[in-house]
Amino acid sequence: MSIFEKYLSIWVALAMVAGIVMGNTTPALVDAIAAAEVASVNLVVAALIWAMVYPMMIGVNPASLKNVARQPKGLAITLVVNWLIKPFTMAALGVLFFEVVFAPFLQPADAQQYIAGLILLGAAPCTAMVFVWSQLTRGDESYTLLQVSVNDLIMVFAFAPIVAFLLGVTDIDVPWSTLILSAVLFVALPLAAGLWTRGRLGSEDRIAGFLARIKPLSVIALIATVAILFGLQGNVILDRPAVIAMIAVPILIQSYGIFFLAYGAAYALRVPHRIAAPCALIGTSNFFELAVAVAISLFGLNSGAALATVVGVLVEVPVMLTLVAFANRTRARFDPELQNPKAA
Numbered sequence: 472m473s474i475f476e477k478y479l480s481i482w483v484a485l486a487m488v489a490g491i492v493m494g495n496t497t498p499a500l501v502d503a504i505a506a507a508e509v510a511s512v513n514l515v516v517a518a519l520i521w522a523m524v525y526p527m528m529i530g531v532n533p534a535s536l537k538n539v540a541r542q543p544k545g546l547a548i549t550l551v552v553n554w555l556i557k558p559f560t561m562a563a564l565g566v567l568f569f570e571v572v573f574a575p576f577l578q579p580a581d582a583q584q585y586i587a588g589l590i591l592l593g594a595a596p597c598t599a600m601v602f603v604w605s606q607l608t609r610g611d612e613s614y615t616l617l618q619v620s621v622n623d624l625i626m627v628f629a630f631a632p633i634v635a636f637l638l639g640v641t642d643i644d645v646p647w648s649t650l651i652l653s654a655v656l657f658v659a660l661p662l663a664a665g666l667w668t669r670g671r672l673g674s675e676d677r678i679a680g681f682l683a684r685i686k687p688l689s690v691i692a693l694i695a696t697v698a699i700l701f702g703l704q705g706n707v708i709l710d711r712p713a714v715i716a717m718i719a720v721p722i723l724i725q726s727y728g729i730f731f732l733a734y735g736a737a738y739a740l741r742v743p744h745r746i747a748a749p750c751a752l753i754g755t756s757n758f759f760e761l762a763v764a765v766a767i768s769l770f771g772l773n774s775g776a777a778l779a780t781v782v783g784v785l786v787e788v789p790v791m792l793t794l795v796a797f798a799n800r801t802r803a804r805f806d807p808e809l810q811n812p813k814a815a
Contacts, residue, residue, distance in 0.1 A: 479690065480792055486697040487789070493698065494705020501702050510648035511764035516699055517656050522692035524602040524657055526685055528665025529678060530612035542614065545737065545746035549618050552733045552754040553596040554629055560728065561593025562586070562637045564721035573717050581775050585718055588779025590637045591766050593725065594630055596622055597756030599657035600791070601749060603693060604756065607795045608748035609802075615749045616662065622753065623654055626761075634765070649764045697788050704781055711778075718782040726790045730755040734798070737805075744805035748798040756791055759784045 494501050507514045565586035574582060598619060605615040627650065672678045701708070708715055730751050737747035762780040770776040 479693075480796070482690075482694045483697050483788065483792060486694045487701050490698040490701025490703075491705040491708055493702040495709060498706075501705070504699060505703055510652045511767075512649060512652050512656065512760050513699075513703075516696055519692040519696045519699070520599050520603075520657060521661055523606075523689045523696070524599060524661040525664055526682055526689045527602045527606040527612050527615070528661040529668050529682060530606075531616055531662065531665055532613060532669075533666065542742070542746055544740045545614065545742050545750040546618055546621060548733050548736050548740070548742070549622065549750045549753055550625065552729060552736075552751075553622060554625060554633070556732070557596065557725075557729055557754055558590065558594040558633050558637060561721070561725050562590050564725055565589040568717070568721045576713075576717070584770060584775025585779045587638055587770065588718075588762075588766055588774075588776035588783075589721060589725075591634060591762040591776065592722070592757050592759070592780055592783040594633045594637070595758035595762045595765075596626070597753055598623055598626075598653050598758045600756050600787070601753040602657075602661075603689075604752040604791055604795055605749040606689070608752070608798045609745060610749040611743075611745040614746050615753075616658075618750060618753055619658060623650075623658070626650070626758070630761070638769075649761055653758070653760055693788075700784055700788070704785060707778070707781065708785070714778070715782055715785075718779050719786050722783055722786050723790065726755050726786070727794075730794050742805070744798075744802045747805055748795075748802075751798070752791065752794060755794060757783050757787060759787065 504515050505513070569577065569582035569585050577585075601619060602615060604610075605612070668681070669678060672681055733751035733754050734747060737750055742750070759780060762783065763777060766774065766777040766780045
């Protein structure tokens, strides 16, 4: 591993600190980055995510796409967890913590706002960053693409009804521009670029060599993304640390709970690790652009709901890195031949 990959957790921690410092010492720079936004998608962050996704898309072999249907269990786990479990457990945790555990410390109106924000996060599974987490766990590129594509298609039809049911709000204006732009930026364009690159490189050896050269750039883009995300919210973190911590608690429980539920199901069903890890991580991660956009449109820019979705952004990367590390350490449990190389 490169020095960036070997000490990734340290670099991310430093990026978080650097981001908070940047957000509080260079507000003009942060405002300029924040202003580069189209349809609630920050273009600076989008470019960095694109840089992270592109290497994995190079690994997508069109010839292998026809074989993904032979492993339906991973896709089934993803869809059941994302759409039949995750939104409802997130709502239940929100009610538990903000109507019971933290109720003495909050105004009832604020508590309801935080619950609403958590529900929006729970109903918006990840679109882009899952490619990064899949790459870090050596996931199957073609299968991950299938999972994300099917998940996005279901999101178009299921997001609004689920949110309407859980919030009791019927006039939800789904930001279609955010959904479409995200799909184009984080799936369609990187895939097209990856397939074009494969064609230009030709042989698998040249493809592997090229990926080895650009992989450090992908990790650097991840670190830069963390710094910017924390920079954009640096003042909020320092101004309202207690509220941030309270909102983070149910998000942390939900994230780890969903991961281990999906990962455990994959293990029980004997799903190969290259599929099991991404199928667990896609439900754990969130489509925060969509959640933030809907929170702002429904409740306002300075609402508690919008704040809760932002906390989801801040919590996600550190949490996902711990789960990536766990998935990598447990790879041999899914693939027994790794425990006995002579038998492979």
